[in-house]
Amino acid sequence: MTTRSHPVLPTDPAEALPSDARDIYETIRALPIVSPHGHCDPAWWAQDTAFPDPAELLIVPDHYVLRMLYSQGVELADLGIGVPRAERDPRAIFRLFARHWDSFLGTPSRGWLEHTLYRTIGVETPLSPGTADAVYDEIAVRLAEPGFRPRRLFERLGIETLATTDAALDPLASHDAIAASGWSGHIIPTFRPDDVLDPARPGHADNLHALGALTGCDIGSYAGFLDALRHRRAAFRARGATATDHDVPVLATTWLDPQEIAGLYGRALRGALDRGEARRFYGHMLIEMAQMSAEDGMVMQIHAGSRRSTNAALFASHGPDMGADIPVAMDWVGGLDALLNRVGNDPALRIVLFTLDEASYARELAPMAGHWPCLRLGPPWWFHDSPNGIRRYFDRVVETAGYRNLAGFNDDTRAVLSIPARHDMWRRGVSQHLADQLRAGLFGRAEAETLAGWLARDAALDTYRLKGTH
Template sequence: MNAPQPRLPVLPSRAAAIFEAIADLPIISPHGHCDPSWWAKDSAFPDPAALLVTPDHYLFRMLYSLGERLEDLGIGAAPGSVDSRAVFRCFARHWDAFLGTPTRGWLEHTLYTVIGVPVDLSPETADAVHDHIAEWLEDPANRPRALFDSFGIECLATTDPALSDLGDHDAIAASGWTGRIIPTFRPDDLLNPARPGHAANLLKLGEMTGIDTTSFTGFLNALAARREAFRARGATATDHDVPVLMTRWLPRDQIEALYDRALRGTLTPSEAARFYGHMLTEMAQMSAEDGMVMQLHVGSTRSTNAQLLKRFGPDMGADIPAPVDWVTGLDALLTRVGNDPRLRLILFTLDEASYARQLAPMVGHWPSLRLGPPWWFHDSLNGIRRYFDQVVETAGYLNLAGFNDDTRAFLSIPARHDLWRRGVALHLADQEERGLLRTADSARIAHLLAHDLAIDAYRLEG
């Protein structure tokens, strides 16, 4: 067994100089999907397969594309029933298939740098690597709170359903541990009638807040109450997963009539879309008033593999991006509140054709808009290059929202920020080389992109 070779070894010199200065800045993670219970309980993470393979849709989608069965990766199995070693072996057998993907880079960083695995992963070393990880997990120094501190995380936001009691966040606060972990208000289950259980959720909202949600006015008041409850736990932002973007502003009688039918679960699909479109504009108005930053993640067609959806549920790696028309889709919302400088709306796309055509011109005009970093499939070194290439000249740097890792894989957070910072350095070096930036300018911009802009965009200064 050879010791793992260094990866991402040496950037070209001009990029390396830029990178050096930002490589060790604290991590701001203003949007992601880590589980707050990890830090509430501070228990050891589970076995290697459950840590690295089973929950990572980037990873198991690739294995599935190569002919592996999801069952053999522990997907859909009862927690105790999975053979961690067998799953890990299956993964290791396909290690080469990840060459060139960001998953490979994130995992190498996790394995070799974070965990300190002393050998290159390969089909032959699968068991040894597995057992090394298992041992590492038992060390108290590798518990969630200790890692949070050693990763240099300044602030991390989780994403929480609007109906969450935020008990884990309260437990963290009560524990005396000082890591800054804040919730994010995610009300899709209340706003989008296309989601399962919508009508029931409207009633649950009433019970939870003690506000009568059988009227639309009560519904708005209850939403405001939940936003307030999130802010009381440190939240500065909301987040919305919008499959198809079509905001609306309906007359009061129309939206009230739709709400009545929503309560009874009798909206047609097009009525449901109108209701949801209107509610996004209501949320933007509330954001202008209460100062919560609003995030829109738009354009993922969910669960396109009907067979897998039926057998295993959603999030099985078959979510595929769709084109997005941002101008038409945001028109009602922006007409209503887009000129209000109190509103901060951060946009995320999976449709790169909209970068230069719509998003950069829009965030370079509207005072309320900022452009989020490359999302999901595009959070990669080439994806970052395409992003800067297509947005900066029209949007400028100050209309960008810095970086967020958007991950549920906690151990990969340092790797993801490292990759972003390398991407920033490579981009700025290219700008310098073609005469577009002076060295002093690009050093300042690098610091903004690696750290400051995220704080500013998400109003995390407080």
């Protein structure tokens, strides 16, 4: 009898679904993936070169991984953070990750990583501290294969559309290179203007002057600043963009009279706004962005409910996106009051709302999405993008918002290989929820299957005004 030297690979989580949920899941599991919001690097597909090594692909860019390892006392420098790539030891980074593999038990990251390792990459050895080198070598072999180059991988993973997130000052050279290459993969930018809208951001005044230089607009006046923003929005739309994205630390929209906003803008150009003035300026600019979205049709995304970079020492040494962003409560009704009462009834406007404040789902967001025609409710985001988070989301929003006011799913990831894992987790959650609704007698099987397709793919196409390619 053969003795196994390691445990068997994890089973497909879909096998644990009840039979009625599994039947629904089978109707959607192979649908093309629509990824309308995320943070993958478009240079991957512009250059189409092999991913460098397993650590660079799976560990270094993933703040979900970093935050868990940091919580266990791992130094970020030992994970290659802040270390030039040429000086990193990717095998040592992977070994360190494997030593803490059990720290991810019970987290959605564990599920995503297992899906990525065993189903997407095809690793045949279960990861453990003792198998780190063997697993590393298996991944390295796969990454050297032509099928794991970014473009072939995009096609093999069944990705229909993928949107990146790009700063307002980004020249979009990678997107231009993708278009010029003749490759048919549908990758589009998303306009992220926070660096030129929010005076609380580092270097805001310098960014305003850079915006003027990039667009050729005279940003010396507030009217010229608005012209420059319209210019950049048009440049993004010319490359296929259908959406904007806004990180809102404190949601407090307000419409200012022309004299006040012009005065605030003049001081913003000099970097002279205090915290309260900066907040008022940004609150006004969010309404300007909504008005521009009603004009040009770009879907506006608002992400709120996160306090960024709460570890001051870590921010000082390594900058943002190091896993120290924490959910906080947010006043959605008050915060969006000025925006919605100025432009929220415009049928041309569409806004997708994302929160880390789960308590606001039933209390504010679902009722708001169930009333205002411009609003769609984004899926569980970040900390709540998990099997239980998906269940809680449906339980709290459907009775008030319905299904047609939901935005479907987006993976919001920096790790391209986690995309199928995250969408599969959502599709399992959708199937479980709809099976529960069927058992409760709320609708029939045909309606459940229609809703399953809507939530898995079609809602994202509709919400983000995308054209399906399949």
